[in-house]
Amino acid sequence: MPNVSADMPPRPEFTPFTIPYLCISKPYDGKGFWTYPERHGWIIHAKDKKCHVLCPPGICRDGSLADSRTRVQSPILSRINGMPVTASDKVEFLQAWLFFGVLTEVSALCGLELDVEAEFIVDNGSVSTAKLNGLPGRWFAAAMKKNRAGDHAFMEHILSIVRHAILMLSEEKAEDHTRIFKYTYAECRVLHSLDITARIVALHLLLHVYMPGFTVTDENGWGRQRILKSVDWLYRECEGMDQLSDIVETELTEKGWCQSEIDLLASDDLAFASLLTRPRIRDHSSCGDVICNAYQTDEATYVTRHVQDGCSCKFVGVPASLLVNALSQNKVPKLCITGQLELRVVMEDNYPYIAFSHVWADGLGNPLTNALPRCQLRRLRDYANKLYRTHNPAPTSESADLPVALWLDTLCIPVERSAVAYRKKAIQLLGKTFNEADAVLVLDRELEIVESAAASFLELGLRILCSGWMKRLWTLQEATLASEAHNITLLYFQMHDGPFLYQKYDRNRRALQRVNERTTEVQAEERSLLLDDGMMLELGAQLPSVGMMRNMRQGWSPFSVIYSAIEHRSTSKAEDVPICIASLLGKDLSTIISGADVEQRMANFYVLMREVPLGVMWCEGPERLSIKPFRWAPLSISACPPTTFMGWEDCVCDSAGLHVKYGGFIFAESEEERHDSKAILPHVIDMVSAETGGVLGRLSDLPILERREITLQRNLAVIVRHDDHSGMHPAAAIVVVEDTVEVDGGMQLTEFVCRIVGYMYLWSSDRDPGTGVRVHATAVDQMWCIT
Known part of the structure; x- marks a missing residue:
């Protein structure tokens, strides 16, 4: 992680945004949280059952951790005067109660003097969520001064507020599952801010649970799962979030985001992704829903970039003979960049080095020669030195005096035509190269403008997931091999403020330092409340170990x-x-x-x-x-x-x-086959047993699939699949048997050598008769060799 100075605020829990001050004409009156609705003409119908410790607000699941799509019944609230509830009325009321009211009430309980309007109303009269960040620690520190930290009654009071807020934010749908309210973008963002506020309060409660000596279990009434299940559970539907994601998906498309990026993101991720500034978005007009093509390169037109546009400094290269010399000895060629920006090849096995992983589309490649501009060498040298000091704050005496080396494919994989064999050798050594590096540093132009210490982990995950680096094939290998080398994480991302260690979670909670020195490693419950768990799963799937x-x-x-x-x-x-x-x-x-x-x-x-x-x-x-x-x-x-x-x-x-064991059918030779070699297999076929005359099953095409004509030819057979997935895919492969071989020594088993000529669907035989074809059934474990 980049070093954080003592006066720098803790890493934000969420990316901040501003919203309209909708309740300005009817602000929170500060006369009591629970009686506020009645004072302002509202009736609350939804009640928190509080039936079992782990049941979500308003839903009974018999205390089980299992999740279902049970929902809170509508209406959640109504007007005392009987007037219909509009979307704008509802959001205005909830903002006053669940934003300003919750902040006022929780701060008072903790003993924190918080001027809500002064901290959350910005100059233009809007509401900013920025000051929500850091509140969990501020509340906890205030509670400690009041000797309330870890007090069960105190925590119960706060949890009841959280649960009620979450209950009020349950999505309301009609009996036909359509949405009752349609919100504007601004109203969706207000509802979004209310959900974040509830999560901030829950994060504060976790700080109490993390205290030494706080050992009460979930089953006895308190614990991490109780807090988590009060706020975040499978299939929870927050009012306005689906509508917000629909709106911002269109917005991201208009901003030039790649459709493959948008399709990767869940609703919560989309809501935050739309808040990010991406000044270096590429042209994604030729990209698909799955694959991004914006980072493809053409060697014939490739241009190596300088650090700054307009720079014309000279290129410095590595003689191919030096690289070949190292590779011929099965060594990874590393480079030391001298103070004069000259390159020196080192081959020692234990020599410290940083391996770089980058996207060629960013301009750090060179398809013609192993050389880069002097300005790029200076930048790489500085990055390598800083990362080595960050990764090895206390280097061994043997390595302390050595200038750190680096490895970069542009400089270390020979490109000369005469060295093609050694280029292949370098590729074979890539696993060794990245596994043995002291650390691996990812370079991506879009990530290098990000102040990582000032970004939430969700934001960092979003930026990494949507970076050009994540869209390229070779970076997968480089990252995966680095992420588990020597059983420790070695993968860093170069940000504007320094190298950021992948999956290194440092919450920087100063409020906890006086309690148990616990300032690292975000717990699973925190990741869920921070909406970061889904992002971590997606990153884990795309960067598997x-x-x-x-x-x-x-x-x-x-x-x-x-x-x-x-x-x-x-x-x-x-x-x-x-x-x-x-x-x-x-x-x-x-x-x-x-x-x-x-x-x-x-x-x-x-x-x-x-x-x-x-x-x-x-x-x-x-x-x-x-x-x-x-x-x-x-x-x-x-x-x-x-x-x-x-x-x-x-x-x-x-x-x-390809050798498989499956049952099937061999087509018996027919009169039609003898006289017409161009006959086409019918669209619907009843397979009739040549031995008994009974119908064994029906083969058919589905109209939605493009018909692949299959010639009714000699030696036709069917391989039948029987498994749980056969309903989703064709269950019969139509093959032509081209040969038979005896296998398995003295067992005298026959394997049919065949090629696939088409697919059909297999149905049971209790249907109207179709066109019949005589077949012989094979053994259920018949051996087939597909060629």
């Missing part, structure tokens, strides 16, 4: 983890995809790199994986390899539906093809 990919839990497939990680990433060279994935999985890259093109590399990749999810065989959509025996294999894993890799048994891939 090495352990997750190389040591799969039983029933998991590495393909599923890989899919989540690469789904939104692009590369200028498709042949790089299998190299990157194989490296992440710790596979031998030599067989991948030996492939002449992307198809051969993908074929080598599948053989290297050996165990392939059976769902790949049933995946209709993606383009497949054209080379035998891999005509079943998707050319791109990311083009497959995610369910392709989830929950299905694996089959075996080797140089002969």
